[in-house]
Amino acid sequence: MFPGVDGFHWTFAHVIFLAIFFAVGMTIVATTVLALWRAHRDVKMRRVDQLRWHAEFEDLPEAERTCRHELAGRLEHRTCPNAFACGTCPEYSTYAALPTDAPEYTFGMDYPPNRLYHRGHSWVREDEDGLVTVGLDDLASRLVGKPDAVVLPEKGQWLEANGTGWRLRKNGCEVRVMAPIAGEVAETGSAAEGWYLKLRVPPEMRQWRHLLRGGEVPGWLLRELERLQLQLAPEGSAPSLADGGMLVDGLMDQMPEADWDNVMGGTFLQS
Amino acid sequence: MASTTMIDRRYIARGVERTGTARFAMWLAPWVLLLGIGLYAAYLCLYYGLNQTNMDNRFAFGLWIFLDLSIIALGAGAFFTGFLVYLMKMKELKAVLNSAVVLGFICYSGAMLVLAIDVGQPARAWFTFWHPNTHSMLTEVTFCISCYLVVLSLEYIPMLLKNRQLKKAPSFLAFEHQLHILVPVLAAVGTLLSFFHQGSLGGLYGVLRGRPFAFREGFSIWPTTFFLFILSAIAVGPSFLALTTRLVEKITGKALIPDSVYQRLGLISGLLLALYVAAKSIDTLVWLNVTSPAVGFAPWEHYSYGQFGIWLMAAEIGLFGLVPAGLLLWPRTRAQRGWLLTAAALACCGVLLNRFILTVQTLALPTLAFDEFMTYTPNWQEVATFGLVVAYGVILYSLSYRYLPLFPQEKELAGAVTEEGTHVSGR
Numbered sequence: 001m002f003p004g005v006d007g008f009h010w011t012f013a014h015v016i017f018l019a020i021f022f023a024v025g026m027t028i029v030a031t032t033v034l035a036l037w038r039a040h041r042d043v044k045m046r047r048v049d050q051l052r053w054h055a056e057f058e059d060l061p062e063a064e065r066t067c068r069h070e071l072a073g074r075l076e077h078r079t080c081p082n083a084f085a086c087g088t089c090p091e092y093s094t095y096a097a098l099p100t101d102a103p104e105y106t107f108g109m110d111y112p113p114n115r116l117y118h119r120g121h122s123w124v125r126e127d128e129d130g131l132v133t134v135g136l137d138d139l140a141s142r143l144v145g146k147p148d149a150v151v152l153p154e155k156g157q158w159l160e161a162n163g164t165g166w167r168l169r170k171n172g173c174e175v176r177v178m179a180p181i182a183g184e185v186a187e188t189g190s191a192a193e194g195w196y197l198k199l200r201v202p203p204e205m206r207q208w209r210h211l212l213r214g215g216e217v218p219g220w221l222l223r224e225l226e227r228l229q230l231q232l233a234p235e236g237s238a239p240s241l242a243d244g245g246m247l248v249d250g251l252m253d254q255m256p257e258a259d260w261d262n263v264m265g266g267t268f269l270q271s
Numbered sequence: 272m273a274s275t276t277m278i279d280r281r282y283i284a285r286g287v288e289r290t291g292t293a294r295f296a297m298w299l300a301p302w303v304l305l306l307g308i309g310l311y312a313a314y315l316c317l318y319y320g321l322n323q324t325n326m327d328n329r330f331a332f333g334l335w336i337f338l339d340l341s342i343i344a345l346g347a348g349a350f351f352t353g354f355l356v357y358l359m360k361m362k363e364l365k366a367v368l369n370s371a372v373v374l375g376f377i378c379y380s381g382a383m384l385v386l387a388i389d390v391g392q393p394a395r396a397w398f399t400f401w402h403p404n405t406h407s408m409l410t411e412v413t414f415c416i417s418c419y420l421v422v423l424s425l426e427y428i429p430m431l432l433k434n435r436q437l438k439k440a441p442s443f444l445a446f447e448h449q450l451h452i453l454v455p456v457l458a459a460v461g462t463l464l465s466f467f468h469q470g471s472l473g474g475l476y477g478v479l480r481g482r483p484f485a486f487r488e489g490f491s492i493w494p495t496t497f498f499l500f501i502l503s504a505i506a507v508g509p510s511f512l513a514l515t516t517r518l519v520e521k522i523t524g525k526a527l528i529p530d531s532v533y534q535r536l537g538l539i540s541g542l543l544l545a546l547y548v549a550a551k552s553i554d555t556l557v558w559l560n561v562t563s564p565a566v567g568f569a570p571w572e573h574y575s576y577g578q579f580g581i582w583l584m585a586a587e588i589g590l591f592g593l594v595p596a597g598l599l600l601w602p603r604t605r606a607q608r609g610w611l612l613t614a615a616a617l618a619c620c621g622v623l624l625n626r627f628i629l630t631v632q633t634l635a636l637p638t639l640a641f642d643e644f645m646t647y648t649p650n651w652q653e654v655a656t657f658g659l660v661v662a663y664g665v666i667l668y669s670l671s672y673r674y675l676p677l678f679p680q681e682k683e684l685a686g687a688v689t690e691e692g693t694h695v696s697g698r
Binding site for chain 2: 005006009013014017018021024025027028031032034035036038039040042043047048051052054055059061062063261262264265266270271
């Protein structure tokens with residue numbers, strides 16, 4: 001094994017064999033140490049939120065990674081390869097110039113056009129006082145109804161886009177609502193107030209191309225309602241077309257027997 | 272709909288359905304019992320020694336070494352799938368990669384467990400590294416298997432850290448991410464290690480000049496059995512993966528991988544099996560006509576004892592080699608799930624038979640004038656230890672399937688619609 005230890009001889013075969021063995025051993029050790037060091041660096045530099053989002057995105061089924069341009073009817077089919085980071089998508093401008101062909105209604109739900117929407121069902125609105133208000137969108141609010149508990153970030157805390165915005169608990173299900181944008185928490189609200197956070201966002205960070213808007217919203221909602229219908233359908237039932245009607249308030253309370261853990265995961269993009 | 276009670280629901284990934292906790296515990300119970308019996312047998316062997324087994328000076332290799340060789344060959348799907356995904360860029364096989372890693376980990380750790388019982392004195396296991404006999408094929412096997420088990424553990428860790436609760440910890444999430452990035456390095460190292468230890472396990476028999484039944488000429492220091500073991504292992508690895516995945520699908524009532532992945536596994540297995548059968552046939556012909564006569568044995572003498580007739584050779588090469596290779600290569604039979612799985616099962620049986628012949632038949636045949644033909648039957652301690660490894664494998668795989676993302680396309684396939692028009696659902 002080593003010079004001087006019983007069994008070792010300075011022969012060509014011994015040296016080659018042990019050199020290969022030690023090279024393999026060193027590679028394994030170096031790989032492990034490198035992974036540990038880089039993980040430590042990620043934690044220290046607060047990159048974990050981004051890593052978590054990328055991991056969640058990779059776990060999303062292809063149907064839930066639909067490109068915004070497909071939602072808006074600009075393209076027939078396109079799956080997002082870029083974790084919904086439209087700001088860095090090289091194809092964005094090309095497709096954004098195409099005409100939209102999407103439904104204009106929002107299925108009886110309240111999606112004001114002056115807000116931008118995150119796929120994790122939160123919304124963003126720029127206020128006149130320079131702050132940015134963040135809330136839970138109508139579909140998610142109708143599902144959850146009145147939450148049992150809400151854990152909000154502290155004032156002054158910095159939030160990363162796609163990181164944890166706040167946490168909701170309802171009927172034993174706990175979910176992380178993703179922060180739709182990055183910013184410093186200036187105020188916190190509640191479900192009753194219709195918003196959860198007011199953020200202070202530096203001007204250079206007000207690039208929110210990743211958020212849905214205008215004609216993209218109805219197409220996204222349609223798919224979300226279809227997903228919801230499939231997830232809430234009784235086991236073994238055949239797929240059926242939506243027959244109209246509006247989503248009731250507090251669906252979690254109305255259908256306590258449903259697999260809400262799964263539904264909430266799909267709604268808030270968490271596996 | 273969530274219909275069964277699951278007290279461990281928060282440890283199970285969202286979007287996948289698993290059976291109720293009580294039912295899962297009932298599934299595990301008989302395996303835990305088998306594990307317990309096996310542990311007792313292992314204790315007897317470790318405490319009192321190998322006199323607790325039916326092995327002796329003639330049959331120093333028995334059921335355990337047959338088990339070792341077999342599970343290491345079947346576990347080759349782990350390194351070979353990693354090689355195909357990360358080095359050959361066959362992204363489609365990512366659907367079974369995690370399962371392959373778990374199977375590989377079970378096979379190799381199971382093999383190490385049995386070797387520790389067989390060799391005995393596990394506290395002195397480090398001797399083999401500190402005082403290696405570099406003239407022995409077994410030294411290379413020991414080194415490579417030990418290193419590869421570490422590699423498999425490192426490949427298993429990211430999967431473990433993707434558990435729903437574990438991934439909440441920021442440091443675990445970051446470590447999982449970074450290990451995942453470096454996995455191609457591990458896949459390359461795993462391929463190198465597996466290539467050598469699969470080969471050396473075969474070479475171990477090929478260099479036995481005193482055993483004309485196993486002895487083979489070869490290339491440089493490597494007898495032909497070195498290359499045949501590698502080829503047979505990578506040929507059956509994908510077949511074993513297809514079989515185990517289908518078994519899990521049957522037990523759970525769910526679709527876990529798309530049909531195209533079965534087809535791809537079948538094609539790869541078929542191509543390599545055809546190559547193996549060709550190489551094995553040539554090797555056998557050379558051995559029958561040149562190698563065996565050269566050491567003073569008429570080749571058919573080897574097949575004139577007890578049950579070890581010529582039918583074994585015919586079965587190994589024909590029924591368990593040529594037939595499955597043909598079934599897997601012919602597009603029409605490969606396209607039919609039943610034929611594909613039958614062929615995969617035959618291929619796996621073929622590698623088991625090959626390892627059995629080399630381990631048991633080699634030792635059973637007389638080689639000297641005063642030798643007699645001997646047979647060997649394992650006793651309950653050996654069988655129970657065999658059962659220990661099987662039970663350990665089933666339990667670890669069941670737990671991994673329940674709590675870890677073994678099949679990344681499971682969610683998508685759960686939303687697919689069957690031919691009958693109902694949603695695929697399961698337990």
